[in-house]
Structure formats: C-alpha cells, structure tokens
Amino acid sequence: MKILVLIKYSLDISEIKVDPISRELRLAGVPEKIGNIDRNAVEAALRLREKSGGRVQVLCLGPEVARDGFREVLAMGVDEATLVVDPFGGLAEASVAVRILEAAIRKLGYFDLILNGFASDDGYTYQTGPRLAERLNLPLVSYARQLSVTDEVLKADRDLEEHLQSVEVSLPALVSVAEEAFPPRRTTLMDALNAKKKPVSLWTLEAELGLSKAALEQEQEVESSTRTGIVVFRKQQMFKGLSPLEAADRVIDALLQDGALKGAG
Amino acid sequence: MTAVTGLILVSSENPALVRQLLAKTRQVADGLGWQVAVVSLEVEAAPDCIVMGSAGADIVYTFPGVPDMTGNPEAVTSALSALIEQAEPDLVLLGATKLGMEVAPRLAERNRAAYAAWTTGFEIDPVTHAVTAACMLYAGMGSVTYRFKSRPALLSVAAGVFEARISPRKPARLVEMAAQAGTPRIKVTGYQPKKTGSARLEEAKMVLDVGQGVKQREDLGMIQSVADLLDGQLSCSRPLASDRDWFPDWLGLSGKKVKPILCLTVGTSGAVQHLVGIRDSRLIVAVNMDENAGIFLQADYGVVADLYQFLPAFAERLKARRVKPCWEV
Numbered sequence: 350m351k352i353l354v355l356i357k358y359s360l361d362i363s364e365i366k367v368d369p370i371s372r373e374l375r376l377a378g379v380p381e382k383i384g385n386i387d388r389n390a391v392e393a394a395l396r397l398r399e400k401s402g403g404r405v406q407v408l409c410l411g412p413e414v415a416r417d418g419f420r421e422v423l424a425m426g427v428d429e430a431t432l433v434v435d436p437f438g439g440l441a442e443a444s445v446a447v448r449i450l451e452a453a454i455r456k457l458g459y460f461d462l463i464l465n466g467f468a469s470d471d472g473y474t475y476q477t478g479p480r481l482a483e484r485l486n487l488p489l490v491s492y493a494r495q496l497s498v499t500d501e502v503l504k505a506d507r508d509l510e511e512h513l514q515s516v517e518v519s520l521p522a523l524v525s526v527a528e529e530a531f532p533p534r535r536t537t538l539m540d541a542l543n544a545k546k547k548p549v550s551l552w553t554l555e556a557e558l559g560l561s562k563a564a565l566e567q568e569q570e571v572e573s574s575t576r577t578g579i580v581v582f583r584k585q586q587m588f589k590g591l592s593p594l595e596a597a598d599r600v601i602d603a604l605l606q607d608g609a610l611k612g613a614g
Numbered sequence: 615m616t617a618v619t620g621l622i623l624v625s626s627e628n629p630a631l632v633r634q635l636l637a638k639t640r641q642v643a644d645g646l647g648w649q650v651a652v653v654s655l656e657v658e659a660a661p662d663c664i665v666m667g668s669a670g671a672d673i674v675y676t677f678p679g680v681p682d683m684t685g686n687p688e689a690v691t692s693a694l695s696a697l698i699e700q701a702e703p704d705l706v707l708l709g710a711t712k713l714g715m716e717v718a719p720r721l722a723e724r725n726r727a728a729y730a731a732w733t734t735g736f737e738i739d740p741v742t743h744a745v746t747a748a749c750m751l752y753a754g755m756g757s758v759t760y761r762f763k764s765r766p767a768l769l770s771v772a773a774g775v776f777e778a779r780i781s782p783r784k785p786a787r788l789v790e791m792a793a794q795a796g797t798p799r800i801k802v803t804g805y806q807p808k809k810t811g812s813a814r815l816e817e818a819k820m821v822l823d824v825g826q827g828v829k830q831r832e833d834l835g836m837i838q839s840v841a842d843l844l845d846g847q848l849s850c851s852r853p854l855a856s857d858r859d860w861f862p863d864w865l866g867l868s869g870k871k872v873k874p875i876l877c878l879t880v881g882t883s884g885a886v887q888h889l890v891g892i893r894d895s896r897l898i899v900a901v902n903m904d905e906n907a908g909i910f911l912q913a914d915y916g917v918v919a920d921l922y923q924f925l926p927a928f929a930e931r932l933k934a935r936r937v938k939p940c941w942e943v
Contacts, residue, residue, distance in 0.1 A: 444722065483720050516802055
C-alpha cells in the first residue's frame, strides 16, 4: 500500500506574543516544528503500513528549514520525504496552498491513501483535506479515528460532535485524522541514524511543479489587511501569600464589588 | 439569472446556530434591502416556516428525500453547491461545526468561491456590495480582516459569535429543492453515541473550569459542590476530557466556548487553545500554585494557592457570608 502523509511545519502558537498597545502580532522568533496533529497522521500511516505493508512518504509545503523537521518523522519510520519550498512564506491563502499540494501529489504519483491532520496546529482552519478531496476527486474521511484497511476497503470512525460515525470506503481515499487520535511513537538514537540515509527531495514551484508564483498570486480571492493580536484587558489583580480563608475573602470582596456576587457582604 | 436584490444564504445542522446566523444576517440584510434564506438540512420533519420567519428568514430551502443528509458531508456539499449556483447568493454563512468546516472549503473549490474560516464579524459595503470579514487567526491569538474580491463570499461562524433574536415577522416561504442524485462514496455502517454533556454550558452564568492541576477524579465532587454554591456548571480543559475521559466536553478552540458572567478556572495553565474557550467570560478568577502560570495574565483575579486548600475555604466563606450570585433571585 502506498501512503502519503501531508505534514505542516507549524508555528508554536503558544509562543506568539501580542504587543498590548499596538496589538501587533510578534511572530519573529516564534519556534516552528512539524505539528502535533501532523505527527499523529504520520503515526496512523505507519500503523497501517505495519499491518498491510507498503511505503509511507511525506509531503510538506513549507520553508527550507522544514527539512530539519523531517528528521523526526523519518526516524519514526517514514520512508521518504518531499519538501516544496513555499514561495509565499506561509501566507498563501488555502486555495493557493492546495493548488501547489495538488500539483506535487500528481507529480509524486498514485497513492492508495493520503492522510493529513484535520487542522494545522497554527492556522487551524481545516481546509487542506476538504479542498484536496474536491480537486483530486477522492472520497474524504474526516475527523478519523480507528483506521483499518482490509481488501482495499478502509474502515474508520469519524469523531463527530455527538457520536462516532463508523464508515467504509474503497481506496484510494483521503483521510483527515482527529486530534490526538494516534499518539506518535518514541524514537531511538538508532532510528535517528537510520533516518539520515533516507531520501529527502527539495522541490521548487517553478522547476519541479511548473507553477508560477505570479500566476498563483493572481488567483488569490481575498485581500487580507490588518492582522492584529487579540488583547482582552483583564485586571490581573493578584492575591498571593495569603491564607486560603483570607484569599477567599479577598476574591469574594472583589466579586461583590464587580457585581458578580451579591449578599450580606 | 441575476438576482434582483441581494441574497444571503445561511446553513447549519445546528438549530441554535441557525438562529444566531439568521439574527445577524437579518440585521445586515435589512440595512441593504436584501433577502435572507436558510437551508434546512433536516429531512425528518418539515421546517417550521413560522419559526424560521420570526428568526429572520424570508425563504426556507429544503431537500426532501435525502436520508441522513447531515451524516454525509458529500451530500450536503452537492445540495448547497447546486443551490448556490441556482440562487446566486452574495454571501453564504455556514455554522463552524465539524460538518460545516468540511463543507465550506469543499464549496469554495466546487463553486470557485472565496472562503474565510472562523468569522467573528462581517460587513457589506452598501454601495459596492463588497464583503469584508473579521476572522480568527492562529487559533484565536489574533484577528485578520479579509476583503473579498469575488462573490459569493463564504464564511464559517462558530456557535456563540452572534446572538439569536426572535421578532414577529411573516412566515418564511418554503422552497423544495430537488435532491441531488448519486450514490455516496462513503458508506455509513453505524453510529455510536458519545457521552454528551447534559449541562447547557454555553448558557451557564457561572463556569468552574478545571485543568490538569486536579489530581484524581474523586476530587470532582468537592469541586462540583463549589460550582453548586454559585449556580455554576463544571467543565474542563481538553486533557481531562480526551485523555482522562472525566468529562464529555471540554472548553477551548476544538471544544465549547462559554461566555458566563463569572469563570473560575482552577489548575489550568493558560494554553491559548484552552483560553479561546473561556476568553469571553465577563470576569475570570484563576487559581494556580505556580505564580508564573500564563493563566494569570488572562485573569481579572489571580490566586496563587493550592486549589485543594483554596476551594474549600472559598466554599466556607461563601456560605458564612451568605453571598449569592448576582443572577439568583
């Protein structure tokens, strides 16, 4: 079975800082890594390979430095990695990013299964899976847990709001895995050493995919303007070094003053 | 066929969310002299046009004869795609549910429409009819404003962003659409109910939010008794629901979002994905042993204390001082 996993080199959003006055989002220096959900998707692929045999490749649209992040997934057991160097620096809209991924997938060839995380750790908009399903005309199993493949038929549970929906679909198919559905395996030093021997390809938009940045820019459907950080003003009044009863009284006093509580006082 | 007046289309399988989307779109449409249509995804029962009318809709579209439509994102996509082609709306709002979040980008591809996710507000220029939308960025850390260059504009909106409003209006007009033929490629073989929270968290006036600082499940009884004193609902951060399986729901980006008058959050660290769920609380009180916990930057009142000592003391003082929540009569 040939499996492709789409992974994203994501910002660690907990490290994004917001200037409280200008509300500017400070992205410089925010660490990036292969996202948690993407490593869950890789794990799902590796477990399927263990059962059915085959090959697992990863594809990433990201900065050149994302190559460093490949080490981790190659050590987990991925056979081969391809990076399409993102000329938009992560700021292309989803419709454009998907055009690039589609071109790269078509160049990589046939896959029985394409996996990704249902939403990236940073953008969190869940567009890649559904858009690719449309563009590649493949069935999509979204929010998946519990994957298995028997005789070219994939079985999965979709983790919906109020129930798990069990589904079956014939391959080839696209699957977007749910958060934390497949906790990634730990790797050893030996795995890391083996990873170094595995093939990693670097592709560019123009040379390998025959796409043009200018043409893709033309197709952007929205103009984004003002990006600001969200600042919720909180009083940030601290009570520390008090006995529990004193602290409780101070909080009650404050909440009475704010009108959230009422009473004898 | 070009529509004479503008049209805004609203759809979600979540009835409460439909009413919220209708209230907001009604307000915008009235300012422009436009019409509002709602797509009912219910096939079991005919939609109530009187209710939909008073919620803000002029037209109700239905697709009778598609079994388990909401269980099949492909069927919903086909139905909405055909409707968009036929009715030529200027703007389409979908509920940001799991179904909506899959259907919206599919529609964007199929109908060549621009799409922006996690919208928190939008405007339509009265002269040019250009749509601008404010959307959540980086999982809620920031906000971005998009200006759409083409129509229709597609937006997804989470529950609780807009407020439902019911006002007497004439019943909506029912339009039955022909169901899209075609065998679904994905076969549904069964449903297994998940434990769902009976508590209406989104409507709670007080929420007691617990994080990984709570050591064992047995401690929830003590914590619940504090919530009870304040007429509050208990909820948690994701690990307590997804890893420990103590709760059916959690608060946060991927879970529920609450806006109570008072949120007391104990033993939570302040991860941004969780904060998005409680950020709209009017007042936040945080209790954490670690003075440097990020949650304190997001709180009105921060108590550096062991929750196991603070909560019993808090309960004791609430009782002794005979304090009640402001909303209790």
